[in-house]
Amino acid sequence: xxxxxxxxxxGEIPSYKVAEDDRYYAFLDINPLAEGxxxxxxxxxxxxxxxxxxxxxxxxxxxAARVAKAVEAAIPxxxxxxxxxxxxxxxxxxxxxxxxxxxxxxxxxxxxQLTPQRFAEIASGIAAAFNQG
Numbered sequence: 001x002x003x004x005x006x007x008x009x010x011g012e013i014p015s016y017k018v019a020e021d022d023r024y025y026a027f028l029d030i031n032p033l034a035e036g037x038x039x040x041x042x043x044x045x046x047x048x049x050x051x052x053x054x055x056x057x058x059x060x061x062x063x064a065a066r067v068a069k070a071v072e073a074a075i076p077x078x079x080x081x082x083x084x085x086x087x088x089x090x091x092x093x094x095x096x097x098x099x100x101x102x103x104x105x106x107x108x109x110x111x112x113q114l115t116p117q118r119f120a121e122i123a124s125g126i127a128a129a130f131n132q133g
Contacts, residue, residue: 002045003089003090004091008025016030016119017127018123018130019130026040026064026067026096034075036071036074036075036096036122037095039093040093041092045091047091049086070129071096074125074126074128075126077098078100081095082095082096
């Protein structure tokens with residue numbers, strides 16, 4: 001059975017896409033720690049990030065760096081934090097979280113509640129920054 005992320009890539013489940021190329025996909029986390037919290041995934045479904053082949057692994061981080069710069073350009077923050085947990089969805093993924101303090105990268109915190117309109121606005125802003133970079 002395909003992971004929820006593979007189903008998002010296939011267009012079976014909607015997402016707030018911020019960036020995509022032939023191998024990678026980035027979209028807003030629907031349970032964000034902060035506005036602009038983005039997930040970056042390889043389109044190829046592999047459960048554990050350290051099981052990715054070396055080329056896909058390196059490419060994922062390069063793509064994530066480009067997405068992080070777009071997040072930083074679109075969302076007022078001091079830094080974009082990075083987390084790789086991989087426990088909740090069996091598909092390798094990187095969390096990019098806009099930060100004001102180190103404490104903002106605490107997954108035990110209550111998640112933000114955003115409207116579909118706000119998600120769309122954020123995704124549009126990050127996508128525009130990504131496409132300009």
